Amino acid sequence: SDExxxxxxxxxxxxxxxxxxxxxxxxxxQYASWYQQKPGLAPILLIHKDTERPSTTxxxxxxxxxxxxxxxxxxxxxxxxxxxxxxxxxxRSGIYVVFGGGTKLTVL
Amino acid sequence: xxxxxxxxxxxxxxxxxxxxxxTVSGFSLSExxxxxxxxxxxxxxxxxxxxxxxxxxxxxxxxxLKSRLAISKDTSKSxxxxxxxxxxxxxxxxYYCARVIVGVLNNNYYYALDIWxxxxxxxxxx
Numbered sequence: 001s002d003e004x005x006x007x008x009x010x011x012x013x014x015x016x017x018x019x020x021x022x023x024x025x026x027x028x029x030q031y032a033s034w035y036q037q038k039p040g041l042a043p044i045l046l047i048h049k050d051t052e053r054p055s056t057t058x059x060x061x062x063x064x065x066x067x068x069x070x071x072x073x074x075x076x077x078x079x080x081x082x083x084x085x086x087x088x089x090x091x092r093s094g095i096y097v098v099f100g101g102g103t104k105l106t107v108l
Numbered sequence: 109x110x111x112x113x114x115x116x117x118x119x120x121x122x123x124x125x126x127x128x129x130x131t132v133s134g135f136s137l138s139e140x141x142x143x144x145x146x147x148x149x150x151x152x153x154x155x156x157x158x159x160x161x162x163x164x165x166x167x168x169x170x171x172x173l174k175s176r177l178a179i180s181k182d183t184s185k186s187x188x189x190x191x192x193x194x195x196x197x198x199x200x201x202x203y204y205c206a207r208v209i210v211g212v213l214n215n216n217y218y219y220a221l222d223i224w225x226x227x228x229x230x231x232x233x234x
Contacts, residue, residue: 031218035155042204042227043155048220049213086155094217095168097145097157097208 002026002091004100011106018074020103022087025068032070032089034063036081037102043086047072074105082107110134112144112205112225119231126192126230130205137183138163144188145208145221146179148201156201160208161188195232202227 004024012018022032031050035043047053047063050070060075070089074081087100116128130144137144143162149155159169159179169177178191188205206221 030216031213033218033220035221037155042224043221044224045220045222048209048222049218054222088155088157088219088221090217090219094212096171097160097168097219097221099147099155099157102154 002096002098004032004087004089004098006085006087006100006103008101009104009106011108012074012077013108014077014079016077018077018081018105020072020074020085020087020105021069022071022089022100023069024089024098024100026092026098027065027068027070027089029092030090030094032063032065032087034061034070034072035086035088037084037086046085077105077107079107081105110207110223112207112223114203114205114225114228116203116228116230118229119233120195121234122196122232124195126190126195126199128190128192128203128205128228128230130188130190130225132186132188132205132207135207137181137186137188140164141209141211143208143210144181145206145219146188146190147204147206147221148199149204149227150198150201153201158192158203159190162210197232200230200232202229204228 034047050065145160146158
């Protein structure tokens with residue numbers, strides 16, 4: 001399957017580290033991106049090519065990849081990081097774009 | 109500054125065809141390795157990729173919706189048009205367009221939707 005699976009929710013206290021995983025059979029072959037979406041707003045690109053961070057993304061956000069999973073790590077979580085996070089990649093052929101189901105990050 | 113803006117009807121009736129336009133600025137639809145994707149998000153649900161089109165005029169569509177989707181571009185007008193036929197209430201969603209950068213690295217594809225429009229909400233109801 002070329003689907004991407006994310007946990008529906010992750011909770012973390014301020015200042016702690018949050019990790020959001022995304023798994024999919026195509027991930028060893030295709031790169032992943034991560035997006036942050038706050039209520040009522042369009043998504044924002046956080047990470048691309050598994051680990052690359054655009055200049056606008058705060059350094060506390062990082063991406064990693066291992067086998068059939070990619071992980072978004074947020075170090076020193078802040079209240080403003082409370083949002084939905086989506087992973088995105090492509091199918092094994094590289095033709096179609098696929099999004100994960102999204103993970104709601106709650107900052108306790 | 110790169111911007112994208114969606115436009116189209118707010119309300120469509122079941123069975124009608126939806127036509128959405130994405131007007132871009134700050135980049136050209138003829139730039140290589142760049143294209144425009146359409147993505148939708150039903151209320152309270154996840155993002156769903158619909159289609160994309162590239163400078164080469166290459167196109168791809170969500171396989172589940174392929175029979176209902178069409179995408180085209182007018183480079184001179186900096187516009188990308190998405191049509192969705194036979195609209196149904198389940199197609200009620202916010203529709204986004206986004207610039208997509210595509211490439212191949214180490215034989216692996218990457219897609220990065222780096223700039224998004226603000227989205228346009230479409231309701232399907234009689």
